[in-house]
Amino acid sequence: MKKILIIGAGTAGTMMAVHLSRKLNRKEWIITILDKDETHYYQPGYLFIPFGIYTKKDVIRKGAKYIPAGIEYLLAEAGEIATDQNRVKLTDGREIAYDILIIATGTDIHPEETPGMAENGWRENIFDFYTADGACALGEKMSGFKGGKVAIHVAEMPIKCPVAPLEIAFMADWYFTKKGIRKDIQIDFVTPLSGAFSKPATAKVMGHLMDERGINLVADFGTERVERGKLISYDNRTVEYDLLITTPTNMGDALMARSNMGDDLNFVPTDKHTLQAKAKDNIFALGDATNLPSSKAGSVVHFQTEILTKNIRSYIQGKELKASFDGHSNCFIESGYGKAFLIDFNYDLDPVEGTYPLPFLGPFSLLKETRLNHIGKLAMKFVYWNILLRGIPVPGISSKMGRAGKIISEASGVTSKI
Amino acid sequence: MATKQIAGKIVSVSEEGYLTDPSQWTREVAQAIAVEEGITLTDAHWKVIDFLKKDFAATGTLASMRRINKTGGIPTKDLYELFPDGPLKKAARIAGLPKPTSCV
Numbered sequence: 125m126k127k128i129l130i131i132g133a134g135t136a137g138t139m140m141a142v143h144l145s146r147k148l149n150r151k152e153w154i155i156t157i158l159d160k161d162e163t164h165y166y167q168p169g170y171l172f173i174p175f176g177i178y179t180k181k182d183v184i185r186k187g188a189k190y191i192p193a194g195i196e197y198l199l200a201e202a203g204e205i206a207t208d209q210n211r212v213k214l215t216d217g218r219e220i221a222y223d224i225l226i227i228a229t230g231t232d233i234h235p236e237e238t239p240g241m242a243e244n245g246w247r248e249n250i251f252d253f254y255t256a257d258g259a260c261a262l263g264e265k266m267s268g269f270k271g272g273k274v275a276i277h278v279a280e281m282p283i284k285c286p287v288a289p290l291e292i293a294f295m296a297d298w299y300f301t302k303k304g305i306r307k308d309i310q311i312d313f314v315t316p317l318s319g320a321f322s323k324p325a326t327a328k329v330m331g332h333l334m335d336e337r338g339i340n341l342v343a344d345f346g347t348e349r350v351e352r353g354k355l356i357s358y359d360n361r362t363v364e365y366d367l368l369i370t371t372p373t374n375m376g377d378a379l380m381a382r383s384n385m386g387d388d389l390n391f392v393p394t395d396k397h398t399l400q401a402k403a404k405d406n407i408f409a410l411g412d413a414t415n416l417p418s419s420k421a422g423s424v425v426h427f428q429t430e431i432l433t434k435n436i437r438s439y440i441q442g443k444e445l446k447a448s449f450d451g452h453s454n455c456f457i458e459s460g461y462g463k464a465f466l467i468d469f470n471y472d473l474d475p476v477e478g479t480y481p482l483p484f485l486g487p488f489s490l491l492k493e494t495r496l497n498h499i500g501k502l503a504m505k506f507v508y509w510n511i512l513l514r515g516i517p518v519p520g521i522s523s524k525m526g527r528a529g530k531i532i533s534e535a536s537g538v539t540s541k542i
Numbered sequence: 543m544a545t546k547q548i549a550g551k552i553v554s555v556s557e558e559g560y561l562t563d564p565s566q567w568t569r570e571v572a573q574a575i576a577v578e579e580g581i582t583l584t585d586a587h588w589k590v591i592d593f594l595k596k597d598f599a600a601t602g603t604l605a606s607m608r609r610i611n612k613t614g615g616i617p618t619k620d621l622y623e624l625f626p627d628g629p630l631k632k633a634a635r636i637a638g639l640p641k642p643t644s645c646v
Contacts, residue, residue: 346622358619
């Protein structure tokens with residue numbers, strides 16, 4: 125029997141386990157998945173917790189429930205990957221040999237990477253919303269907040285779900301308006317990027333919306349340190365806050381540093397098309413754990429699992445890895461007031477206007493703020509737990525980005541030569 | 543794709559003025575681009591440019607400010623002083639490397 129080992133049972137690892145359990149000959153292959161945390165988190169749901177729309181219950185389930193029968197599920201932590209021996213050493217002393225390794229260890233926040241952030245008010249008036257606990261703590265703070273300066277902050281790129289800080293800003297505007305205290309609150313959006321978002325067409329649309337909502341954009345802000353109530357940039361600018369909602373530095377798992385196979389942020393250098401790790405040909409990586417120039421987001425993982433399943437089958441058969449990931453990403457951008465945007469893009473093509481997933485029919489509108497997009501965003505919770513995580517194909521949603529029904533022009537930032 | 547004359551050479555540049563053919567880069571071209579950016583190159587600037595070029599040749603990607611700090615040994619604060627208002631964008635342009643793409 126040969127062995128496939130998946131490290132990480134989050135969105136990426138679980139979906140790979142589901143796909144592989146169907147596609148591999150189970151008389152030849154043993155599939156093992158391990159994770160150090162028995163809980164599976166619906167991470168897109170974190171956004172709704174601070175505003176009292178979701179509670180923690182909406183976003184957590186037992187991870188084992190989503191692992192298909194016949195797959196070995198280990199609650200254990202990987203201590204080191206010994207690539208030369210094709211073995212993973214666990215922190216409890218056990219060792220697991222593998223023929224193929226899939227790394228799906230995700231990314232986590234690291235407030236300690238910004239001097240002063242962890243020391244000068246963490247979870248007092250500095251909060252993250254990238255963990256279930258952080259989102260809950262922020263919710264408590266928000267409910268008692270009476271007025272003052274709120275800074276929505278991004279420490280360093282890349283980050284998981286790059287639209288989430290924008291969503292938090294729009295939602296905060298809506299939340300404080302609904303409470304009747306918006307006039308007593310200043311909202312600053314502080315980012316290391318030169319605009320509201322990294323993709324120009326979207327940055328423009330989001331920039332306009334920020335103006336309309338009275339959210340101040342503080343761009344090109346490279347955060348050097350955090351003092352009590354103050355963000356300070358490398359070029360000596362200061363943003364004062366009463367409440368800091370931050371996206372701390374994102375890093376891959378420290379396992380990569382221990383195994384000497386990560387980049388400066390512990391992300392795994394990976395071929396952006398085949399998803400094969402640069403370290404060795406029997407190692408593959410997907411999702412937030414990689415250094416790919418695609419979004420760190422669930423939709424991306426969903427598209428990557430299809431590609432990676434094909435390439436692993438090719439690898440097993442000794443064939444060329446022909447399936448190629450195009451960087452396809454789509455995400456809803458919740459904008460408050462019961463509305464949302466939807467954007468769809470890949471490595472080469474920026475988000476444009478049009479309809480999704482069906483050309484001209486939609487039902488969702490791209491790069492436009494609609495109520496239906498918001499309903500789509502809320503429906504994602506059901507779709508995630510019951511359809512995506514179980515590997516059930518969604519009609520009309522393809523891993524390759526479609527172009528039909530989209531308004532594609534030179535101005536949209538087309539750089540592809542497809 | 544546009545071309546322009548700089549330091550007595552015709553070079554290909556992108557819309558935003560980044561060299562598109564690395565083989566056209568010379569130290570004189572770098573000097574001239576630096577002048578356009580309002581920067582007089584000193585040894586400290588060259589240390590950054592040399593690291594970026596060496597690292598790009600080895601990895602195929604432009605180093606991040608974190609990498610310039612951790613691997614290149616140049617503190618981020620210094621980088622902001624050497625190349626004010628968007629250090630990585632300016633340093634990359636002077637080094638004849640592609641514009642930094644912030645990950646999405």
